[in-house]
Amino acid sequence: MPDSPDLKIDRSCCVPLLALFGGATLWLGVSSVLGLLASIKFHAPDFLANCAWLTYGRLQPAADDALLYGFCLPAGLGVALWLLARLSQTPLHGAVIPVFAANLWHLGVLVGLVAILIGDSTGFAWLEFPRGGSVPIFFAYLLLALWAMMIFAGRRERALYPSQWFLVAALFWFPWIYSTANLFLVAWPVRGVVQAVIGWWFANNLLVVWTGLVGLGVAFYFLPKFTGRPLQTHYLALFAFWTFILFATWCGIPPGAPVPAWLPALSAVAAALLIVPLLAVGIVGWRTVWGSIKSKWDNGPFCFVGFGVDCFCLSGLMLMAMACPKISLVTQFTWFGSAETQLRLYGFFAMTMFGAVYYLLPRAVGIEFPFPKLARVHFWLSLAGIALLILPLAIGGVIQGLKLQNPDVAFADITKAMLPFLRISTTGLLFLLLGNLLFFVNVMGLTLHWKVALLKKFIAFVKSPMDETSACTSLRRDKGVQA
Amino acid sequence: MKNGFLVFLASLIALGGSWCGFVLAPVLQLGGGKQTTILNSTDLYPVGRPGMANQGLQVYRANGCAACHTEQIQQSGVTCDVVLTSAGKSPLAVTNAISSLKLNNIDKVAADAAVDAITAAGGKAEIHIIATGPDITRGWGRRRSVVEDFLYDDPVQLGSLRIGPDLADVGTSRPDANWQLVHLFAPQSVVTDSAMPPFRYLFHVQRINGEPSPDALVFPKGFGPRAGYEVVPTPQAQELVAYLLSLHTDVPLHDAPFTQPLVVSKP
Numbered sequence: 001m002p003d004s005p006d007l008k009i010d011r012s013c014c015v016p017l018l019a020l021f022g023g024a025t026l027w028l029g030v031s032s033v034l035g036l037l038a039s040i041k042f043h044a045p046d047f048l049a050n051c052a053w054l055t056y057g058r059l060q061p062a063a064d065d066a067l068l069y070g071f072c073l074p075a076g077l078g079v080a081l082w083l084l085a086r087l088s089q090t091p092l093h094g095a096v097i098p099v100f101a102a103n104l105w106h107l108g109v110l111v112g113l114v115a116i117l118i119g120d121s122t123g124f125a126w127l128e129f130p131r132g133g134s135v136p137i138f139f140a141y142l143l144l145a146l147w148a149m150m151i152f153a154g155r156r157e158r159a160l161y162p163s164q165w166f167l168v169a170a171l172f173w174f175p176w177i178y179s180t181a182n183l184f185l186v187a188w189p190v191r192g193v194v195q196a197v198i199g200w201w202f203a204n205n206l207l208v209v210w211t212g213l214v215g216l217g218v219a220f221y222f223l224p225k226f227t228g229r230p231l232q233t234h235y236l237a238l239f240a241f242w243t244f245i246l247f248a249t250w251c252g253i254p255p256g257a258p259v260p261a262w263l264p265a266l267s268a269v270a271a272a273l274l275i276v277p278l279l280a281v282g283i284v285g286w287r288t289v290w291g292s293i294k295s296k297w298d299n300g301p302f303c304f305v306g307f308g309v310d311c312f313c314l315s316g317l318m319l320m321a322m323a324c325p326k327i328s329l330v331t332q333f334t335w336f337g338s339a340e341t342q343l344r345l346y347g348f349f350a351m352t353m354f355g356a357v358y359y360l361l362p363r364a365v366g367i368e369f370p371f372p373k374l375a376r377v378h379f380w381l382s383l384a385g386i387a388l389l390i391l392p393l394a395i396g397g398v399i400q401g402l403k404l405q406n407p408d409v410a411f412a413d414i415t416k417a418m419l420p421f422l423r424i425s426t427t428g429l430l431f432l433l434l435g436n437l438l439f440f441v442n443v444m445g446l447t448l449h450w451k452v453a454l455l456k457k458f459i460a461f462v463k464s465p466m467d468e469t470s471a472c473t474s475l476r477r478d479k480g481v482q483a
Numbered sequence: 484m485k486n487g488f489l490v491f492l493a494s495l496i497a498l499g500g501s502w503c504g505f506v507l508a509p510v511l512q513l514g515g516g517k518q519t520t521i522l523n524s525t526d527l528y529p530v531g532r533p534g535m536a537n538q539g540l541q542v543y544r545a546n547g548c549a550a551c552h553t554e555q556i557q558q559s560g561v562t563c564d565v566v567l568t569s570a571g572k573s574p575l576a577v578t579n580a581i582s583s584l585k586l587n588n589i590d591k592v593a594a595d596a597a598v599d600a601i602t603a604a605g606g607k608a609e610i611h612i613i614a615t616g617p618d619i620t621r622g623w624g625r626r627r628s629v630v631e632d633f634l635y636d637d638p639v640q641l642g643s644l645r646i647g648p649d650l651a652d653v654g655t656s657r658p659d660a661n662w663q664l665v666h667l668f669a670p671q672s673v674v675t676d677s678a679m680p681p682f683r684y685l686f687h688v689q690r691i692n693g694e695p696s697p698d699a700l701v702f703p704k705g706f707g708p709r710a711g712y713e714v715v716p717t718p719q720a721q722e723l724v725a726y727l728l729s730l731h732t733d734v735p736l737h738d739a740p741f742t743q744p745l746v747v748s749k750p
Contacts, residue, residue: 045670045680052684057547119545123638152487160487168487169494176498180506185638192516193630194509195639201505205498245497250504257641258555258628260512266504333553333645404645407620411648412676 005089010364012091013082016147017364018447019102020078021357025436025443027070027109028350032433034063039426042419053117061128062116067345068126068206069137070109073174074102075353076214077144080167082360083221084148087164088155092147101143108136124195126203127181134182138175145171162237166217169245170210177205193259204252207341208319211349212244212312216281218356219309223288226302232287240280247273255325256332264325271323278316285309300375304355307383311347315340318394330405335418336397339390346432347386354378354439361446367453370445374438381435388428396421516634522735531635532729539726542719544638546682553642554651556732558627559616561740563594569607577606611742612735624652624732626739632732647679654728663724664700664716672706685720688712 038059040047048054085092092098112133115121121128129137148171152164181202184190190198224231231237250270253263289306318340321327331337358375362368369375396418403409403417518527532540543549565586570577584597594610601608614626628651633639657663665672668686670679686700691713698721699713708714716724735741 041680042678045678047680049681050683052546055546055682055684056680057550058545060550061547121544121547123544123549123640125549125643158486160490164487165490165493168490172491172494173498176502180502184506184510189637190510190514192513192634192636193639193641194513194516195637196633196641197509198506201501205501242493245493246500249497249501253505254643256555256557258630258632259509260630263505263509332557333643335644337643400645405617407617411621412674415646415678416676 006086009085009089009091010082010360011366012093012095013085014364014366014450015095016092016098016102017078017082017361018450019099020074020081020105021361021443022447023102023106023109024071024075024078025440027066027074027106028436029433029440030113031063031066031070032429032436034059034066036426036429036433038063039422039429042422043426052119058117058119058121061121061125062113064126065116065128066109066113067350069112069129070106072211072345072349072353073137073141074105075357076170076211076218076349077141077148078102079218079353079356079360080170080214081144081148081151082364083163083218083356084151084167087161087221088151088157090151090154090156092151094147098144098147101140101147104136105140105144108133108140111136122186124181124185124199124202126206127185127199131182131186134178134186138178138182141174141178145175161221162231162234162241163217163221165238165241166213166220169241170213170217173205173210173213177202177210193257196257197253197259197263200252200254200257205249207344208251209245209248211344212248215308215312215349215352216240216244218352219305219312220284222301222305222356222359223285223309226305227289229288232284236280236284240277240284243273243280244277247271247277251319251323254332255323255328268323268325271320274316274320278313278320281309282313285313300372300379301355301359303376303379304351304358307379308348308352308355311343311351311386315344315348318343330398330401332401333404334397334401335393335421336401339393339397342393343386343390346382347390351382351386354382357443361443365446365450367446367449369442370449371438371442374442378435378438378442381431381438385428385431385433385435388431389425390428392421392424392428396425513630516630518634519631519736522737522740528734528736529631529634533725535722535725536729537726539722539724539729540636540638540640542685542723543640543726546723548650549640549642551642551644551646551679552648552650553645554649554730555628555641556618556624556626556649556651557616558614558619558739560614561591562588562613562615563591564588564611564613565594565597565601565608566611567601567606567608571605571607573605576604577601580604580606612740614739614741618649621648622656623649625655626732626735626741628732629736629739631736650727650730652730652732654730655733658728660724660728661701663727664720665702665706667720667723668700668714668716669702669706672703682720685717685723687715687717689715 037048037054038056041056081092081098108129112129115130115133116128120130122130152168181198184198185195189195220231220237247270251267251274253259253267255264255268257264318336322331322337322340358369400414400418403414518529520526521528567577567581580600580603581597584600585593586597589597598608598610618624619626632651662673666674667682669681670677688708689712691711695713696715698715700707700716735743
């Protein structure tokens, strides 16, 4: 059925999605390579030490930002665009603007990453891009969010599906937190530790709330789709939405920070209350999937999304633990925090996005992935990679924390005790890199097929005797531009 | 929730609330932060870092030092020592009074009681406050880090991961500039098994022409460049070390008190 409404909607998103996912895939690979290089330095501090660009303190933030701003945000925005179009039963009009915005975004990420490597970072965690990078990505986000909101506003049904709440809230979230953080920390910096407080607020709202909103919105769409059961239930999902945005947005100020005590106390209370949305999400996911698990484990995209939701709950529990003052005495300043962040970004968000992209990209473009079987290999490599990265960092972090709390243990001995754990985590990064390369090959292969098909069509159109109306419309439809 | 406007409203309430709490309120409470006075003194704290140290903070930021180092000392509590300063006119009574008292490593209430008992017996005593906690036992600082320590820093580099030791008080614990420079150039030469990467790109290795440079690094035996060469820090390295040496938490404050071991009278 070439003209079914879903197909029309899918095709209308084709070019913007290719632009968003293409760049995102590239940045994902870049992030893996940078992260691996940084990790090798633990085993050989002399490695690449003469190059200022590649010192650990620049490589690690660059790797983190390439993952967050390079992959997570554009991939999330692409999936959100498609999902809102599908749920609203409205095609995307004026595709040229989102395509432009996607390219502007990737340009901003390129500028930002180069800036970090040459030593121009702002010095705030997760906000390292200086103006040259942050301004383009801010406006690119606004354009993409505007287009997504136009789709949403043109929806056929007034009633909203839960995914729409999550995604629309996320669209709104980022411009607010990103502009606040950049204005208060970079443009007109506030004084003293207020900088740190705003930095924590921003990082928490981006890493926990934004990724949570988009990832859960996507999961609540795909889990029912893959299992063939309706979401169990809409009301519980709505409850999860409300409690999540109300509590999660207050987390992030670490106990023991040198700030007035009410700030970390408030965060600790909010983190404890986070158990409510976590339970709600767990129940929604479990009841939606229950009974169909065995039959679906051979379905690639389902594995990714299901694993993602599990990681969301697990990383949420880790977040709660770290906010508890007694536990935080051990976990603060250790690898445990890194483990939580990586679990959230890779295990939850990136995995959910992989699943969504594997499902929707062939439909949007109308071309199958060149190596669909590699998706399963990608899943198992990522699973192994995440386990090998997160578990040693989390366990090692606890051991590191216990040793830090015992002043009889010399600091050099703590460093030594961490080495075996860091070795395993480097292996984990290697697995993730391999998995990400497979993803890269599939997405780039598909894009290449699409370009070749477009070129062939164009040549055929030029050579063909004049039956312009039909050729013209078919070409336009394939380019995703609404005739 | 059938209306898109409600989603917008929900987000506005949730995010607006936390914005007021974690952005607006801290700006109002601390944004106009002022200097405070040092405990038992009229001196103001902090005074801004010298210009070179301020530039060093930018070197610290550019090289991402905060990826591995924190600048926040943690403290679990305080303990008190009661120190007898004068036995007064009847030393025997004071001796009797303190013989039944524990004077070291006690809490504030017990310390006050002990001072009262000694005063009643005609002696004089004072309380020494000692901050406690693993960080302080490790020698990383004298007291916990507080808001005032960061008043003039931009960007504030608190850090969140201790791959290397805390640096909040490194200017007190490692005051030797040459040690700091050598440590930056070749960490393993002064700290065995250090995991810190060398920052050789902040230095020049050059042939000695005539007089050796006065800035040249002095290495421990068995390390350093080959004969006829010297290692000279770039301005960036010197700024970075100036910044490191400007890091102190050795000043007692009202919200983080401790007693200086002995009052050092400066000429």
